[in-house]
Amino acid sequence: MKNDPKLHDATHSIENxxxxxxxxxxxxxxxxxxxxxxxxxRSVEGLAAxxxxxxxxxxxxxxxxxxxxxxxxxxxxxxRWAAEAGASQVLGLDVSEKMLQQATADTDDATIMYRRSxxxxxxxxxxxxxxxxxxxxxxxxxxxxxxxxxxERALVPGGIVAFSVEHPIFTAPSSAGFVRNGDGxxxxxxxxxxxxxxxxxxxxxxxxxxxxxxxxTYVTLLLQAGxxxxxxxxxxxxxxxxEQHPNWAIERERPPFxxxxxxxxx
Amino acid sequence: MKNDPKLHDATHSIENxxxxxxxxxxxxxxxxxxxxxxxxxRSVEGLAAxxxxxxxxxxxxxxxxxxxxxxxxxxxxxxRWAAEAGASQVLGLDVSEKMLQQATADTDDATIMYRRSxxxxxxxxxxxxxxxxxxxxxxxxxxxxxxxxxxERALVPGGIVAFSVEHPIFTAPSSAGFVRNGDGxxxxxxxxxxxxxxxxxxxxxxxxxxxxxxxxTYVTLLLQAGxxxxxxxxxxxxxxxxEQHPNWAIERERPPFxxxxxxxxx
Numbered sequence: 347m348k349n350d351p352k353l354h355d356a357t358h359s360i361e362n363x364x365x366x367x368x369x370x371x372x373x374x375x376x377x378x379x380x381x382x383x384x385x386x387x388r389s390v391e392g393l394a395a396x397x398x399x400x401x402x403x404x405x406x407x408x409x410x411x412x413x414x415x416x417x418x419x420x421x422x423x424x425x426r427w428a429a430e431a432g433a434s435q436v437l438g439l440d441v442s443e444k445m446l447q448q449a450t451a452d453t454d455d456a457t458i459m460y461r462r463s464x465x466x467x468x469x470x471x472x473x474x475x476x477x478x479x480x481x482x483x484x485x486x487x488x489x490x491x492x493x494x495x496x497x498e499r500a501l502v503p504g505g506i507v508a509f510s511v512e513h514p515i516f517t518a519p520s521s522a523g524f525v526r527n528g529d530g531x532x533x534x535x536x537x538x539x540x541x542x543x544x545x546x547x548x549x550x551x552x553x554x555x556x557x558x559x560x561x562x563t564y565v566t567l568l569l570q571a572g573x574x575x576x577x578x579x580x581x582x583x584x585x586x587x588x589e590q591h592p593n594w595a596i597e598r599e600r601p602p603f604x605x606x607x608x609x610x611x612x
Numbered sequence: 613m614k615n616d617p618k619l620h621d622a623t624h625s626i627e628n629x630x631x632x633x634x635x636x637x638x639x640x641x642x643x644x645x646x647x648x649x650x651x652x653x654r655s656v657e658g659l660a661a662x663x664x665x666x667x668x669x670x671x672x673x674x675x676x677x678x679x680x681x682x683x684x685x686x687x688x689x690x691x692r693w694a695a696e697a698g699a700s701q702v703l704g705l706d707v708s709e710k711m712l713q714q715a716t717a718d719t720d721d722a723t724i725m726y727r728r729s730x731x732x733x734x735x736x737x738x739x740x741x742x743x744x745x746x747x748x749x750x751x752x753x754x755x756x757x758x759x760x761x762x763x764e765r766a767l768v769p770g771g772i773v774a775f776s777v778e779h780p781i782f783t784a785p786s787s788a789g790f791v792r793n794g795d796g797x798x799x800x801x802x803x804x805x806x807x808x809x810x811x812x813x814x815x816x817x818x819x820x821x822x823x824x825x826x827x828x829t830y831v832t833l834l835l836q837a838g839x840x841x842x843x844x845x846x847x848x849x850x851x852x853x854x855e856q857h858p859n860w861a862i863e864r865e866r867p868p869f870x871x872x873x874x875x876x877x878x
Contacts, residue, residue, distance in 0.1 A: 533801035535801045536865065537798065537799040537865040540865075540866075560867075566845075577832075578831040580805075580806065598805070599803040600805045
């Protein structure tokens with residue numbers, strides 16, 4: 347039984363499915379998924395409708411005059427925000443042609459360039475970016491260790507990578523969802539938290555595969571890539587947000603998102 | 613219903629009890645608690661019986677010739693290990709007179725000095741220690757932010773603080789314990805993860821108060837104290853450990869301990 351949290355609703359139904367190591371998933375080009383995803387508040391209204399955006403934004407250094415890349419740019423909301431905030435150039439990468447078509451149609455800014463890219467085999471120029479940004483994308487990637495090494499090389503000294511993922515408490519369970527106790531209290535049963543690997547979920551379409559990793563692994567991968575941890579936030583709604591969206595209150599029972607920032611030394 | 617994990621068994625029963633900010637808890641000097649705690653495998657057999665010890669030890673730099681302090685030294689198992697590993701001096705601090713009496717009785721090594729200390733108001737000499745160690749103690753402390761600032765000042769440049777705490781997933785719930793689904797699968801219901809503060813648990817005696825903090829808060833307090841995050845591990849048993857202790861397998865459903873290492877720059 348679920349309480350329809352709306353903020354980020356997903357139902358997991360694990361099948362312990364083993365996917366080929368190098369298979370790239372492109373669910374956003376699935377018409378049914380695309381049609382469902384486009385109805386989300388964050389798809390319609392952009393960053394302002396993403397509860398975690400203000401927290402993530404507060405972790406970014408000023409982007410004015412900076413070179414920015416967005417890994418998994420989707421509709422381009424962040425790219426347009428960065429350009430409006432004065433970024434000198436913004437590159438948006440995504441594997442989905444449909445998302446990039448929409449992003450291009452919605453963008454009228456020569457500072458921004460979109461390019462189709464399979465992030466599983468990400469290539470970026472060396473020492474080029476002040477900010478690598480990625481929103482709710484890394485949990486789809488199998489090859490995150492090599493992606494983070496590529497990111498580290500692509501950053502200028504002192505540059506940062508800022509990203510959000512679904513929180514490991516959110517991705518871990520074999521059957522994810524809130525359950526209600528006899529006294530009406532909601533809880534989120536966690537199992538196989540320390541069993542990392544694919545979780546197959548049904549979200550708009552069946553068989554969406556996400557990679558469950560612990561917070562420890564996200565941190566370790568960042569450090570092993572040569573980055574310094576600058577921020578780690580297990581995001582939940584503020585009092586003010588709950589006042590505006592009472593049905594977000596349940597997200598305090600377990601965090602929906604993990605936000606992290608790594609900095610390249612120098 | 614619980615599966616008696618043995619590794620680290622505690623039953624939480626929250627009463628949303630507000631304790632005075634500066635009250636120092638000294639449950640280890642409660643005779644009933646002391647009598648119960650002394651029966652734990654880690655009390656009888658020391659570090660070898662603590663499942664997480666090998667992982668924590670692997671995060672330490674060599675202690676040979678180093679100056680070490682143990683915050684919450686208990687029976688002194690770690691102090692004796694450090695002295696045997698060649699530490700130049702070892703200071704063991706604990707609030708419990710009973711624990712310190714036992715530690716002193718079990719120790720015959722002039723390298724080691726025990727001292728009674730209320731960690732809530734910890735004072736340490738400046739720039740003195742290469743290693744500050746603390747095992748399963750910080751989750752009792754209300755004043756952890758100031759303790760970590762004191763730790764940072766007490767470290768030499770390049771020195772580290774290595775500590776374990778009960779994992780936030782373990783401490784969060786209003787009613788902590790494994791529950792069994794209809795299909796016989798165990799899970800750990802999480803609620804109020806993002807609601808930090810005291811949790812009152814019954815562990816050997818009623819009313820043991822622990823401070824629930826998120827991983828994000830532990831990391832942020834470390835960084836705010838001026839330390840660099842060097843390791844973060846959400847500990848669970850290895851395959852080998854599960855072979856030796858089959859009833860530890862359930863700990864993979866949710867991590868019992870969080871291990872962290874911070875380094876003073878320089």
